[in-house]
Amino acid sequence: MGGRTGGRARAESETGGRRRADAERNSAAIITAATDLFARDPDASMTDIARAAGVGRVTLYAHFSSREDVIRAVLRQVIDQSTEILEGARSAEEPPADAFAHLIRTAWPLIGRFGRLYNAARRTLPAEEVRQLHDPPMAHVRELILQGRETGVFRTDLPVEWLVSTVYALLHAAMEEVSARRFDQVEAGEALVQTLLGALRAD
Amino acid sequence: MGGRTGGRARAESETGGRRRADAERNSAAIITAATDLFARDPDASMTDIARAAGVGRVTLYAHFSSREDVIRAVLRQVIDQSTEILEGARSAEEPPADAFAHLIRTAWPLIGRFGRLYNAARRTLPAEEVRQLHDPPMAHVRELILQGRETGVFRTDLPVEWLVSTVYALLHAAMEEVSARRFDQVEAGEALVQTLLGALRAD
CATH class of the missing domain: 1.10.10.60 (Homeodomain-like)
Structure with missing residues (x-):
């Protein structure tokens, strides 16, 4: 120069x-x-x-x-932030079920308030694009589920991809309950953890 | 006349x-x-x-x-048909967990193929309207969950409305997996039943 x-x-x-x-x-x-x-x-x-x-x-x-571009950028940033939180929350020492509960409890205070943003994204972007934007945080969820399967605490009778979809779906269901004011944010986070542990656990 | x-x-x-x-x-x-x-x-x-x-x-x-009117009419008809199927599938004799599994297995062949319709509805109508259109079939789900709580097979530690939302969310998650061709329709129906029984059951 x-x-x-x-x-x-x-x-x-x-x-x-x-x-x-x-x-x-x-x-x-x-x-x-x-x-x-x-x-x-x-x-x-x-x-x-x-x-x-x-x-x-x-x-x-x-x-x-376009408005679509703004929503995509906003969603991407919220997802990036939650991915960073998930990365920071990981601990190799905890048993997988505890680590999983810890992961959801740590991420929930940030993401729980974004039910309306998720709705805006679902109304604006194709469903598959919204889902793919979530791939990075869901990769952490997937890894914890696999670890829980290896140690026998999580079920192995269903495909791991479906179990990841279960986490994804219930996480967003809880966000929508909060945004529709049917559920308090703190209670929703704990209900989410308890429901997911039930859905994932081995018999 | x-x-x-x-x-x-x-x-x-x-x-x-x-x-x-x-x-x-x-x-x-x-x-x-x-x-x-x-x-x-x-x-x-x-x-x-x-x-x-x-x-x-x-x-x-x-x-x-408008296109919105068509989607509303189509969604309403599919939901009406699934509500009729749910009413026909009810049996007072089965234990609640079996009755619940039977309900999902009976309704699934009709509704499982409508993931794309649900996506169209989610992109066109407000999320709360889509949810409210589902109130009639979800009332049957709610009643079966309450019966299962009374007989001790379903969990009582979480609000029944959240458990209904769990069923709603996972039902639509399974529909979306089928429409995205990540999951075979028959396998998705059975995974749905098994995941819901895990999420609902008492400890």
Whole structure:
């Protein structure tokens, strides 16, 4: 960058860098505002998102070409965060059933409040895309189920992929119960753990 | 209708009756065709529906003002049929856990193939409306769970409404596994029964 290109190129590069940094800040602010918004209102529009993020519609559309794109980015970020939590919560020392319960209890405070976001995603993106976005956290669930099968505490009479789908389905069912206010978030998390342990355990 | 109104009124009434009968036949034909269509393609359009039903778009729109209306009518009919099957499958003599397994096994051959329709409904109607349309069949599930709790075979540590939601969620999870071709329909039905018995049973 230095040498022959001199000061002007460096100044341009710095301007470019600042612009990129601004753009990233805007994009992050939009995703953060949209995450809170969709947790309250699954029908939030692009106008609502722009207002919540404190940006104009032109800026919003410069970052995300459609409402679908915003929902995809928000869902991806929430799932990335929950995957990090799951990675941090893993412990090789606990027996698999305890480790599994610990995993759900650790992730639940973050994800339990996103039933409305999940509904917005289900209404906007194809079901299979929503499911595939969950592959990284579900890989951790799958691994714990396999460990529980090896030690004889989890059932082996059903395909592991179906047991992963069971966890996925009940996790989202609990989120929807909370978002429909049929269930308190703390109680829902514990009911989820107890129901999953029942569904997974060996006879 | 007879007496003073005479032959002309009767003829008009008969014409009206024929028209109504034609309209009902058309409506039924549209719902039947749309049911098969959505079981294959959750993104089917109004044009696709008209073509599959063998009616023009004008006739289709005379019966259903939007794609959303068609999906609602189709979902309602599939749910009505499954509720009838559940009512027919009930037996007071079986122990509750067996009666519950029997209920799921009886309903599954009808409903198991409708994962794509459920996805279409989830993408089109609000999640709470889709859930409320399921209230009649879920009332039967609820009653069997309560009976199983009374006789001590089903768990009492969790709210019955959550256990009903568990059944609802896993039923639809199994339907989605079949529609995504991750699971054979017959195997999915049996996995569903075994998973639900595990999730519901008392310790």
